[in-house]
Amino acid sequence: MIILRDICRKLKLMEKINKKMKKYLKKLIYTLPLIFAIILTTLFYFLNRTIPYGDGVLEMSILKEKAEVIRDNEGIPHIKAKNADDAYKVLGYLMASERLFQMEMLRRVGSGTLSEIIGKKGLEIDKTFRTLGLRRHFVEKIKREGLPKEMQDKMESFFAGVNFFVENENLPIEFVLGGFKPEKFTIYDSYAVVGYMAYSFAAFLRHDLLMDKLKSSLSDEMWNDLQIEPHKNTVMTASVHRELKNIFKAFEDLNNTFGGFEGSNAWALNSTKTKSKRAMLASDPHIGYSLPGIWFEAHLKVEDPAEPFEIYGHFLPNIPFAVMAHDKKKGWGITISYLDDMDFYKETFSESGNETIFEGEEIPLRRISEVIKVRGGEDIQLPVHISHNGPILDELIGDKGISMKWTYFLENNHPIQGFYKMGRANSFEEFKKGVSLVGSPGLNIIYADAEDNIARLNLGRYPKRNDFSDSRVVLDGATKNDAYKGYYKFEEMPHNINPESGFVASANNRPITANENFRGMWQPRDRFITLYSRLLLKNDWSIGDTMLLQTSVLNNENEWIRDLLVSDLSTVSLGKQEQEAFNALKDWDRQTFPNRVGASIYHQFIYHLTMNLIDELGEEERNQFCGLSARWYFLGRMLKREKAIWWDMKETSEVEDRKSVVLKSFKDTVKFLNKELGNEVKEWSWGKLHTIEFAHSLGKSFPLNKLLNLGPYPVMGAYNNINNFRKVGCLDGHKVKSGPSTRRIIDFSGPEKSYGILPLGISGHYLSPFFKNQMERFLSGKYRLQIMSDDLLEKFSKARLEIVPEYK
Template identity: 30%
Template sequence: MKALKKIGAFLLVVITLLIIVVGIFAYTLKPDYSGEKELADLQKEVTVYYDEYGIPHIYGESEKDAFRTLGYVHAQDRLWQMELLRRIASGGLSEVFGADLIGTDKFFLSLGIADASKVSATNADLSDAGVMLSKAYLDGINQFIKEGPTPVEFYLTGIEKKEFVLEDVYNTIGYMAFSFAMAHKTDPLLTTINTKLGAEYLNDLHVGSSTETEWIKNYNPSQSDSIQNNLTAAVNKALGALDIPLFEGSNSWVIAPEKTKNGKVILANDPHIGFAQPSVWYEAHIETPTYSKYGYHIAGIPFPLLGHNRKMAYGITMFENDDVDFYYEQNNPENDNQYLSENGYVDYEIITKTFKVKDSSDVEFTFKKSNHGPILNGIADQVQGERPIAMSWLYTQMENRVIDALFGLSHSNNLKEFKSALPKIHAPGLNIMYGDDEGNVAWFATAQLYKIPDSINTKLIFDVGEGLPVDKEFISFNENPQAINPPNNYVYSANNQPDSIAGMLYPGYYLPENRGKRIVQLLEPKNDWDLNAASEMITDVISSVDPQIVTNLSKYLDVSLLSENGLKAIDSLKMWTGDYELSSVEATIYNRWVYYFLENTFEDELDTELFDQLLSTHFTKRLIAPLSKDEESVWLDDVNTADVKETMADIVNTSFMEAVVSLEKDFGNNMDYWRWERVHSIEHPHPIGQIAALRSFFNVGPFPVNGTREVINNLAFSYDETGFYKTTSGPSTRRLIDFSDIENSISILPTGQSGNPFSKHYRDQAEMFVNGEFRKMMMNKAEIQKSKEILTFKPKD
C-alpha cells in the first residue's frame, strides 16, 4: 500500500510538472499585446494600442513605418493563416498535410496562378508606392518569423517557417480570385446534363438571364460526356480539401443622406465567405500624417479590401460574372502532343512541375497547355477520358494590377480618386460599394468585361472551333454596370443580376433575387434610416420568396393523403411569414420539403453524384422558385417508371409526405420539437480541427443559429439527405458605417481577431456574432489611448 502511495505521489508530481511545462510553453506562444519591441528599418517610434477585442490601432509618423508594424502585428496573430493561403496557388499543401493533397496541388499549379504571380512580382516597379509599402509590410512579417514565437500549428505539422516575398502576395490574391469564380463548378456539370439528357432538360434549369428577376439598376449620370462530370468533382475536391475560406456571395447597401435620419450616408456590408477558423478578416486601424484607414485585411495582403475613414467608406460583394471558359481540344490523330488550332495542328506547350509531399518523395507531373489554357485531363485523378478540356481564365491572361488597385482604393479620400483605381481590377469580378461624408453613394461592377455574342452559350464547354476567340473584344470600364447617386437615393448589391451591360445581359452565375428583393423591400419605403435600424436590417432573417414557393407548391397537395401531422404542418406553412428564427418550426418543414422536392425531381435523371453536384451550384438556388410553378417541366417525369408520367402533383405530394415522415423519425410526433435551432448550426473549422482529438481546441462552435441561405442574414448550407444544415458560409463580418457619427460605427467578426488559439481573442466574438450583436470600430484617438494594452515599436540600433 505504501509503495502504491509513493507511485501515486510520484505520478502526481510528474503530471503537475507536465502541466506546468505545457502551461509555460503555451504562454510563450501567446501574442504580445503590450511592452516594447525593436523593429528593423523603422525610422521612428510606432505605438500600437490594442482595444478590448485585440484590434490594433497603429499610430506612426510615416506610412512605411506603419505598414512595417502592421506586418509584424498581423503575423503574430495570423502567421499560420498567411502560411496556408500563400501555399494554395503555389502547390504547397502536400508538404504540410501529406499525400491526400497531391490532387489539390496539381490542380492549382496547373491553373497558372503561381506562374502569373512570379511574372507580376518580377516586373513590379520597386519605386512604386504600393510596392514599397507591400515590401515594408512583408519585412514586418519576416521579422516576426525570425524573432517571434512559432505558432503551434507549425510544431504539429512539422514545417519550417520561411520568409514571405512579394510573389506570395500575388499568390494569395490569385487563390482569392479563383475561389470567387463559379464557372469551374457549373459549366462542366451543365455540359454533362446537356450531353446526357438534351437541351430541353437544360432549358428547364433556368440558368440564363431572367427578365422577371430583381435587377440591380444601372445609373451613370455621365452616360444615361463523363469527363465533364468528373471535372466538376475534381474542382469541388480541390476547393474543399481543407477548411480554408471560399468567397461565396455578399450583401451591401449604401443609403444617401435623403433617406437617413441624420442626413448623412450609411454604408452596410457583409461579405459572405466560407466559415473557417481563423476567420478571413484581420482588422487594423492605421493613422499617419498622410494615411488614415480602418481596414479589413486578408492574411498576407498589405492593403485592406474593406475600409473607411472620416471621409469615405467602401465595401465589396462578388459580381458573379463569367470569366472562366472551357474548351474541347482536338488532338492530332498522329501526334497526341499537337492540337487543332486556326492554323492547323500546333504543338501543345508541355509544362513540368515538382512539389514536395510530407513523409514522401517529391512529386513531378507534366501537363499540356493549349492557346486556351491548361488541359485539365489527368491533372486530378478524377478527370479521365479521351477528349481534352482546356480552361481559359482571364485572371492569368492579363497584366495583374490588383495591388495597385488596392493601394489606390485604400489611399483615396473622395469619389474621383476612388473611381480612378477601379479599372485596375481585371479579375476577380467585384461589386465595389462606396459612400462618403459629402453625401455621395455609388456602386461599381469591377472586372475586365468583353463582348459575348448572343449566339454563344458560355455556360457549356465549347466544342472544337467554337466559342469565344482567344483575343477577346474588351469593353471599356465606363460601360460596366454602375450607379452613382441614383434618384432612388440608395445603391445595393446582393450578387443578383445587374441590368444590361453594353447593350446585353451579361452572362454570369448570379444568385437568386431573394436577398435583393428583400433589401429593396426594406429600403424603398423608409426615409429615416439610422444606425440602429440598419443593424436590424443586416441581421434580418425574413425570406420574401420562400412563402411564395410554399403557395406555389401547396396548391398541388391532396390533403386527403396527409397524416395528422401533415395537415398541421401545411396549415402552419400557409400562415408562415418566411422567418428563420431559432424557434421556427415552419422553416424546418419547408427545407425538408424542398430537399425532397429537388431529389424527386432531379435524381432519377442524374445519378447520386451528379445530383449532389447540382445541389452545390448557385443556379440551384435560383431554380427553386421558377420550378415550383413550372408544371410542364421535363424534369418532373420519373424516367424509371416507363408506364407512368409523373406530374407536379405527384412530386409535390410524395415529397411533402416524405418530409413529414423524416421529421417524425428525427424528432418525434410533437411538432414543437421540430424547431429550426435543432437542425441549423454553425461551426468554424480549423484545418487541424479535422483531427477529432483536437477539434474542440482549434474549432469554434458549434452553435445553433438563426438565418438561412438567401436571406439578408445569409447563413448558407447545401442540401443533403441528412436534413441537418451545417452552415458553411455567411457574413465574414457585418459592418455599418454611419457618417453622422463615424466614431461609433459598428462591426463584428464571426470568431475573433486572433488566429492564435492561445490568444484571448481567438473566439471572443463568436457568441456575439451568433446573437446578432456588434462592437464599436474605434476611431477616437483620446478613447483609443485609454487602452490598457500598448505595444511600442522602436527603431532597431
Template identity: 30%
Template sequence: MKRRLLIGALGATSILIAAGVWYLHSKQPQRSGEQALAGLQAPVSVRYDERGVPHIQADSEADLYRALGYVHAQDRLFQMEMVRRLARGELAEVLGSALLPTDRLFRSLRIREQAARMVERADHQSPSWQALERYLDGVNAWQASHPRPVEFDLLGIAERPFTAEDTLSVAGYLAYSFAAAFRTEPALTYVRDRLGAEYLAIFDLDWQPDGAVPPTLAAQDWRSLEGLARLSRQALGEAGIAQFEGSNAWAVAGSHTRSGYPLLAGDPHIGFAVPSVWYEAELSAPGFNLHGHFQALNPFALLGHNRDFGWSLTMFQNDDVDLIAEKPHPTDPDQVWVDGRWQALRHTQQRIAVKGQAAVTLDLRRSPHGPIVNDVLGDAAGAAPIALWWAFLETENPILEAFYQVNRADSLDKMRVAAAQIHAPGLNLVWANARGDIGWWAAARLPVRPPGVNPTFILDGSSAQTDKLGFQPFSANPQQENPEAGYIVSANAQPAAAQPIPGYYNLPDRGRQLQRQLADPHMAWDVHNSQALQLQTATDYGPRTLAPLLGTLRQVAEGVEQRELVEQLAGWTGDYPLDSTSATLFTQFLYELAYAALHDELGDTWFDMLVSTRAIDAALPRLAADADSPWWASRGSAQATDRTAIVRLAWQRSLAHLGELYGSDPNGWQWGKAHTLTHRHPLGQQKPLNLLFDVGPFAAPGSHEVPNNLSAKLGPAPWPVNYGPSTRRLIDFADAGQALSINPVGQSGVPFDSHYADQAEDYVQGRYRRVRMGVIPAQSTLRLLPERR
C-alpha cells in the same frame, strides 16, 4: 512505497502541466511592452482595444506597413502559411497525400506562374510596391524572432520567408474562389448534352445559342468532367480555407438618413473558419488614416473607412472563366485543332512535395486557349483536353495598386480610377463619403465574346466560339454615382445593363428584400435601424417556391396533423428565426423535392454538383411551377410518375426524416436545433483536435439568401452553416467614430488567446461592437523600436 509513488506521479503530472502552460504561454501574442523591429526608422505605437484590434501610429508609411506586417503575423501566421500553400499547391507537403488532388488542381490553374509574371512587370519603385515589401519585412521579422505557432509544431512546418509572389498567388486563390464556372459549366453542359433541350427549361437556358455548336464528348470525357467538378468543389473545404460566396452592401444618401450624412453598410458573405478571414487594424501616419479589414499577406484593406470616406464589397459574379473542350489529333494526343490547324500543347513539369512520401512529378500541359485542367485527374482524364480561359491569367490585373488607391479614395473621381484597375475577380465597390457622395462600380474586365456564344456551357475549342474580341471598357460596366433614388443596393443579383452580362448571379430575392425597405420614403436611416435590416431572416423565396405546390400538398397530406402542417407552410412568411418549425420543414422538403425530381436523371455526382451551384436556386421555383417538366418523370422506374407523385414522395420522406432526428412531435422541429454554426480550424478536421481548435456549435438564425445569409448546403437535416456574413459593418458619416462592426469569431488566430473566440457569441446573437478610431482607451500598448546599431 505507494505513498512515494503517488507523490512522484503527482510531481511528474505537475511538471507536465507546468511545461504545457509554459509552452502555450510562449506562443501567445505580445501586446504590451517594448520590442525592437529591424528596419524601423522611428518608434511605432501599437495600441490594442478591447477586441484585440491594433491601432498603429507611425511617423512614415514605411514604418506603418512594417509594423502592420509584424502584428498581423503574430496573430495570423498560420493562416498566412496555409493560404499561400493552398494558392501555390503546396498543402500535401504538410498535410500529406490526401491533399495531393488539391495541390494538383491549384498547380494546373497556373496561379504561381501568373504571380511570378505579375512580380516581374510591377513597378518596384511605386508606393504600393514599397508598402508591400515593408509589410512582408514585418511579417518575416516576426517569424524569424519568435517561437513557431502551435500548428507549425503539430504539422512539422518549416519556416520560410514570405514573398511578393505569395501575396499575388493569394490574389489568384481569391479570384478562383469566386469562380462558379468550374462547378456550374460541366453540370449544365451535362444536362444539355446527356438529357436534352427540354431539361434546360428550369434553368432558363437555350438549347443551342445561335452560332454555337456543342463539343463532342465521349463517356470517359464526362467521367473526367465529373471528377474535375467534384475536385473543384472539395478543394477549398478540405483545406479548411474560407471560400467567397456573395455579399450585401448598401449606401444611403444624407437625404434618407437621420443624421443628414451618408450611411454605409456591408457584410461580405464568406466561408466560416478559424481564424476568421478578416484581420482588423487602424493605420495612422502623416497624411493617412484608415480603419481596415485585411486579408492574410495583403497590406491593403479590402474593406475600410475613416472619418472622410469608406467602402464595402460584394461579388460581381460575372463569368470570367471559360472551360473549353479541345479537339485532339486522332493519332497525336499532344496536338489540338485551333484556328484551323493542328497546334502542339506545351509541357512543363513541376514537383509536389508530399509529407512522408516521395515527391510527385506533375506534367502540366497548355493549349493556345489556356492551361489544361483535367490532366490533374491523371489516368481518369478523358481523351478531350479541357482548357481554361481565365481573366485572371489573361489581364494585367494591377490589383495591389488598385487597392492601394482604394485605401485613399476620398472622392468619386479617385474611387472610379481605382476601381478601373481591378480586372479579376469581379467586385462591386459600394462607397460613400462625408461630403455627401455615394457610388457603386462593378469592377472587372469583361470579355467580349462572339455573338450568340453562351459561356454557361463548355465551349468547343475547334470553333470560333472560344474567341475573345477584346474587353469592354470600364466606362461601360454597370455603375451608379449619386443616384436620384438616394440609395444604392448591391446583393449579387444580375445588374441592370443594356446587354445581359454573363455570370453566375444570386437570385434577386435578397436584394429586393433590402431595396423594398431602403426605398421607404418615410424611413430615416441610422446605425440602429440598419442593424435590424442586416439581421433580417426572411425573403420571398420560400413562399413563392411553395405557392404552386400548396394544392398538391393539401392533396397528398394524410390525416389532420399533416394537413395542419401544410396550412402552417401556407401561412409561413419565409422567415428563419430559431424557433420556427416551418423553416425546418420547408428546407427539408425542398431538398427531398430536388432529390426525388432530379437525382434519377443526374446520378450522385452531378446531382451533388448541381445543388452546390447557384443555378439550383433559380431552377427549383421554376420546376415547382411547371407541372409538365420532364424532371417529374422518374427514369429507370417501372411506375410512371408526375409532379403529384414526386411531391407525395418528398413530403413523406421529409416527415419521416425530421421525425427520426427530432421526434414525432413537429413542435420539436425548431430551426435552431437543425441549423447550427461551427467555426472550423484546419486542424479540427482531425478529431479530437476539433475540441481544442474549433469554436461552436451555435444555434444559428437566418438561412440561404436572406439578408442574414447564414447558409448551409441544400441537403437533409441537420444543416451545418458553411458561409455567411464575414463581418457586419455600419458607418454613419456624421460620426464615423461611432461605427459598428463584429467579427464572427475573434481577432486572433492564436489558440488559447483571449481574443481567439471572444466575439463568437455576440456574432450569432446579432450584437455589434463599436469600432474604435483615433486616440482610444487602450487595453494595452506595444512600442516597436528601431534596432540599436
C-alpha cells in the same frame, strides 16, 4: 492427484499475477493524473508563450522611428507611425503575431504547396493550383514588368515585419505540432492569396463543366430548365463525358478547410435616404467559416507631413492593403459579381501534340513540369500544358484537351495595385481608377463617400463573345467563331453610379443596369428582392435600422413558395403527425430564428423536393448540381409549371405531376425529422438542425476536432436570407458552412465612430482574451464600435505597446 496439484499450482500463479496487476494498476492510477497534468502544463506553455504583446516596450530593429500600437477593448490594433514604411512593418508584425499559421496555410493553398506539410490530403488542392498556375502567373509577370515602386516598398516593408516576427518570436503551437518552420515570406505570397480568393469566386469552373456533361444526357428542354438564364443559341462543339469529381472535391476541400468566398450583401444610401442626411455604407461579405476568421482588422495612421495616411481596414492574410475599408472621406464593401469571366475550350492538337490548331495555324503549347513535394511520400511530377487560351485541365478532369480561358490571366490584371490605389484615393474619380486596374477576381464594389457619392462598380473585366457562342458549354478552340472579340472597357461595364433612387445594393444578383450581353451565375434573387423592397420604402434610415436589416431572417420569396406547397397539400389526406407538421408549416411566420419549428419543416421540405425533382441525374451529379446557385432558379421555375417533365419520377411507372411529388417530398420530410428530432413536432426547432461550427484547418477529424474547433452552436438565418448563414451543397444537412464574415456599417455623419463585428475575434491564439470575445454578439446579431477617433480610442483603450528601433 497430479491434476489437483496442477490446478493448485495454476491458482497460486494466477494469484501472484493478480497481485502484480493490482500493484501496476495502483501505480498507473497515481501516475495518470501526473501524466495528464504534464500534458496540460506543456499545452498551456506552448499556447501561452505565443500570445502577442499587450502593454510595454518592444524592440524592433528594422524600424526607422518609434511607433505605437494601441489595442482597443476589442483587441483591434490601432497603429501610429511617423512614416509609411514603419506602419507597414508593424502591420506585418502584428498580423504574423495573431495569424501566422493561417498566413502560412493560405499561401500554401494559393501556391499549391500544401502537400509539403499535410501529405497526400493536400494533393487535389495542390494539383488544381499548380495546373492553373495562379501564383506562377504573377511571379512571372512581376519578374518581367516589376511593380510600382511606392507600392512595392510598402509590400516589402510589410513582409519585413512578418519575417521579423518569424525570426525573433516564438512560433504558434501549430508549427510545433507540425514539426516545421515557415520559410521566408515574400511579396509573391500576396499573389498566392489573391489566387486562392479568385479561385473560390470561380463558380463557373464547376458550373460550366457540369452543364456541358449533362447536355449530352438530357433533352434540350430539360437541360434548359437547369440553367440560370436561357440562351438563344446553344450548339454543342465538344462534350465532357467523364468524371468531374476532382474539380468539385478540390473546391469542397478548400471551402471546408480554409473558407471560400461564397456570396455577400452590401448597399449604400445617399443623403436623401438617411436620417443623418449623410451617405451610409453597409457591408457583410459571405465567406466559409474557419478558425480563426478570414479578416484581420486594423487601423493605420501615418503621421508624416509629406505623406499623411489613415485607413480603417479589413485585411486578408498576407495582403498589406485593405480589401474593404473606410476613412473619413470614403468607404467601400465588396460582393462577388458572379459575372461569367471564364470559358472552356476543346483544343485541337497538331500531329506532334506540341501545338494547338487555331484557324488552321499551329500555335506552340507551353510546357511546364511542376514538382509537388509530398510529406511522407514520393514527389509527384505534374505536367502542365498551357495553350493560347489558357491552362489545359488534363490532370483535373477525365476528358482530355480542355483548356480554361479566364480574365485572371490577362496581362493588364493588377489586383494588388487596384486595392492599393483604392485605399489611397482622395476623390471618387481616383477611386474609380483604382477599381479599373483589376481584371480578376470579379467583384462588385459598393462605395459611399462624404461628398454624397454612392456607387456599385464592377471590379474585373468581361469578355465580348460572339452572338452565337454559348459559354455554358465547352467551346471549340480551333475556330474564331467561339473566340473573344475583345473585352469591355471599364466605362462600358454595368456600373450603377449616383442613381435617382438614392441607393445602390448588391446581393450577388444580376445587376439591374446589365443588359442581355452580360451573363453570370447570379445568386437567387431572394436577398436582393428583400433588400431592394425594404430600402425603397424608407427614407430615414438610421444605424439602428440598418443593423436590423443586415441581420434580418425574413425572406420575402419564401411566402409564395410556402403558400403554394400548403395549397398542394391542403386537399390530401395526412396522418396525425403529418397534419401537425402541415399546421406548423402553414402557421410559420417565415422567420428563421433557432426556435422556429416551421423553418425546420420548410427547409427540409425544400431539400427533399429538389432531390426528388432531379432524380433523373446520377447521385454524384445531383449532389454537384445541388451545390450550384442554378438549383434555386430551377426549383422556382418548376414550382410554377405543374406538369413539367421533371415532376415525373424516374423509378415509377406512373406519370407524376407537381402535387404528387410535393406530397411525397412532404412525407419524406416528416419521416426524416421524426427520425432525427423525435416524434414530437413541437420539438423540431430550427436550431437543432441549423448549427455552426468554427473549424480549425487541423480540426477536420477526431480527436483534433474536439480539441481545436468551436461549436456546434444553434444559429439563426438560412440560405437566401439577408442574414445568410447557410449550408454549402446538400451533403451535410443544414450545417452552416458559410455566411457573414463581418458586418460593417459606416455613417458619414461620423465615420470616426462606425460599427462592425467579427465572427470570433481578432486573435488566432486560444488563450488570448481576443480569441472569441465577439462570437456571442456576432451570433445574436449585435455590433461593437469601429474606432477612428483619438478621444474614443483613449476612452476604450485596453493596452498600449511602444515599438522602438532600439531599446534603451
